[in-house]
Amino acid sequence: MELPAIPNRIETITAFKQNSGMIAAVLPIHYPRSLFRAFDVLPVEVWGPPGTDVSHGGAHLQPYVCSIVHNALSFLKKGGLDLADFIAVPHTCDSLQGFGSILLDFVKPKQSIFPLYLPRGNRPEDLRFLTEEFRQLYRHLSGLTGKKPSEEILLRCIRREEKADDLLRQLYEKRQKVSLSNYSFYHLVRTREYLPAETFISIAEKVLSRKGFDNPKGTAIILSGIVPEPMEVLTTITELGAAVVADDLACCGRRLYASGKSEQPFRRMAERILNAPPDPTRGNSLEERKQYLLRLADQTDARGVVFYDVKFCEPELFDLPRLRAKLKAAGLPSVQIEIDLNDPLSNQIVTRIGAFLEILG
Amino acid sequence: MEEVKALGIDVGSTTVKLTAVDAQGKLIWHHLEGADPRVEDQVDHFFNLMREHGFDGKELPMVATGYGRNLVEQAEKKVTEITCHATGVYNQLGHGGTLVDIGGQDSKVIIIGENSQVVDFAMNDKCAAGTGRFLENTAGRLRVPLDRMGVEALSAAEEVAISSTCTVFAESEIISMIAHGVEVNPILKGLHRSLILRIVAMIRSVGLVPPLMLSGGVVKNPAIREMITQELGEQVTMPEYPQLMGAYGAALIALKNSNRA
Numbered sequence A: 001m002e003l004p005a006i007p008n009r010i011e012t013i014t015a016f017k018q019n020s021g022m023i024a025a026v027l028p029i030h031y032p033r034s035l036f037r038a039f040d041v042l043p044v045e046v047w048g049p050p051g052t053d054v055s056h057g058g059a060h061l062q063p064y065v066c067s068i069v070h071n072a073l074s075f076l077k078k079g080g081l082d083l084a085d086f087i088a089v090p091h092t093c094d095s096l097q098g099f100g101s102i103l104l105d106f107v108k109p110k111q112s113i114f115p116l117y118l119p120r121g122n123r124p125e126d127l128r129f130l131t132e133e134f135r136q137l138y139r140h141l142s143g144l145t146g147k148k149p150s151e152e153i154l155l156r157c158i159r160r161e162e163k164a165d166d167l168l169r170q171l172y173e174k175r176q177k178v179s180l181s182n183y184s185f186y187h188l189v190r191t192r193e194y195l196p197a198e199t200f201i202s203i204a205e206k207v208l209s210r211k212g213f214d215n216p217k218g219t220a221i222i223l224s225g226i227v228p229e230p231m232e233v234l235t236t237i238t239e240l241g242a243a244v245v246a247d248d249l250a251c252c253g254r255r256l257y258a259s260g261k262s263e264q265p266f267r268r269m270a271e272r273i274l275n276a277p278p279d280p281t282r283g284n285s286l287e288e289r290k291q292y293l294l295r296l297a298d299q300t301d302a303r304g305v306v307f308y309d310v311k312f313c314e315p316e317l318f319d320l321p322r323l324r325a326k327l328k329a330a331g332l333p334s335v336q337i338e339i340d341l342n343d344p345l346s347n348q349i350v351t352r353i354g355a356f357l358e359i360l361g
Numbered sequence B: 001m002e003e004v005k006a007l008g009i010d011v012g013s014t015t016v017k018l019t020a021v022d023a024q025g026k027l028i029w030h031h032l033e034g035a036d037p038r039v040e041d042q043v044d045h046f047f048n049l050m051r052e053h054g055f056d057g058k059e060l061p062m063v064a065t066g067y068g069r070n071l072v073e074q075a076e077k078k079v080t081e082i083t084c085h086a087t088g089v090y091n092q093l094g095h096g097g098t099l100v101d102i103g104g105q106d107s108k109v110i111i112i113g114e115n116s117q118v119v120d121f122a123m124n125d126k127c128a129a130g131t132g133r134f135l136e137n138t139a140g141r142l143r144v145p146l147d148r149m150g151v152e153a154l155s156a157a158e159e160v161a162i163s164s165t166c167t168v169f170a171e172s173e174i175i176s177m178i179a180h181g182v183e184v185n186p187i188l189k190g191l192h193r194s195l196i197l198r199i200v201a202m203i204r205s206v207g208l209v210p211p212l213m214l215s216g217g218v219v220k221n222p223a224i225r226e227m228i229t230q231e232l233g234e235q236v237t238m239p240e241y242p243q244l245m246g247a248y249g250a251a252l253i254a255l256k257n258s259n260r261a
């Protein structure tokens, strides 16, 4: 079944700006969407993008920095982010932390840069820290836009994002029944990277209201890692006879934020991020990640995990050998694939996934 | 010749292999030649060859493997080289363990279980490091025939360290050594060591499960066998036709599928 019409990034940005909104280019992974929206700023995420000529930013970065950061810097330097009014850089990993510093100290783009510090845990002090960090971001945005959205507006924006995230969760839960291919499902889910919540809500509601759902065919697998690029890999997985029934991807499943509880807006935004599924960039332990993946496999009858990681991604690759060993000991096999955002899908990758599916039988 | 019951074709990056098996899965005929980029034409030529040898390949069940497997239209099924090598070697040697296959442009380590199933595997990255191409390139530079490389390397009492596992960088390293008057055979020995260390790292990434088995065209080189034994402290075993194991495994899978049908 086809997806309803979905505007692309450029169409979305143009339409938003025409209504006198502003744009924040946001680097991966976690940040408070609702806080930006309360200032009439649309966050548009920058996961690379793939296939960028990296020569523009190469001089500032070591060769062992991941291609998400290499591409983002080159994209920025050749004007790819010119439509953005601000750039937000969460301190997700050393590479992005370095990226933020390079922008502030050397590249100095015309846009204001917001670094965003994320705690590495989920203790009461982490919640206090992140709440205060969001207050600080509010003051920063207020200074730049001259706006001072009230608590009521903030809460309204939070609830709208919560509704969008709840529909996202429903799409995930019903994905085995939603008759969308692997590719179409992720095309839809990844629009959360740039669509305003209200647009996403109307598209998701249309898809969820469809009747006559089919069950997926093929070997059920979980996709873990950062980002499913090139997206063609999802079609290849279908052709190889498998269905992605759940994911632990940084751009998708690790951001299935549950609704917050607090009526205090900054605290509620912080709760949502801190209670998201386990993520090595937020300091979750191997045991938490293992339990989460085993639970996902149990709930979806997934037979194995494909770890689809960006080469040189330190938070991911640091955990991977031990995580895979733990999963193997618990009876959940896995395979590791490393990609560079600028490479086409190689024959080796297809063979690795194919061989893994043959092992799963 | 016994009656051919199934075929396997391995379309590799440097060579294409075709094998034929009888009803018991015995390898009764094979053909190997350099890879042609026009895979379909090469497969047609293989069918002509089979006719010349008295059997019609088009009538037989066939499984294709190797990087060009999807281009073999005549094959009823495409199976990865990982599964095919494991099947072929298990049937030849009669046991599981760790199989190291070193081919022209890729190498792989496959842990084979007690029932011939693949338990885990690792493959080299997309560059030529850790593959036959690494030796081939540098052999050209040293003007040593490929089939003499291993013997020459083993004859050297000294060994120079080649720090680069990258084929291109290793070549520049060699050029500079030659310019400094270093002898050819110690360089050759160092080159083999560099390749073996890369393979050993791959074996360690999946965990060695003895016995250690070797396949692929490159393992005909005696220095590879000897150095792998030195590095891992494990004796190695090899099938009779190490280069044909992918195609043989493919033929066995085709035979099994046709018996099931």
Ligand code: SF4
Residues within 6 Å of the ligand: A028, A066, A067, A068, A069, A092, A093, A094, A095, A096, A226, A281, A310, A312, A313, A314, A315, A316
């Ligand atoms: S891919 Fe990994 S290293 Fe690169 S930005 Fe993302 S988390 Fe950081």
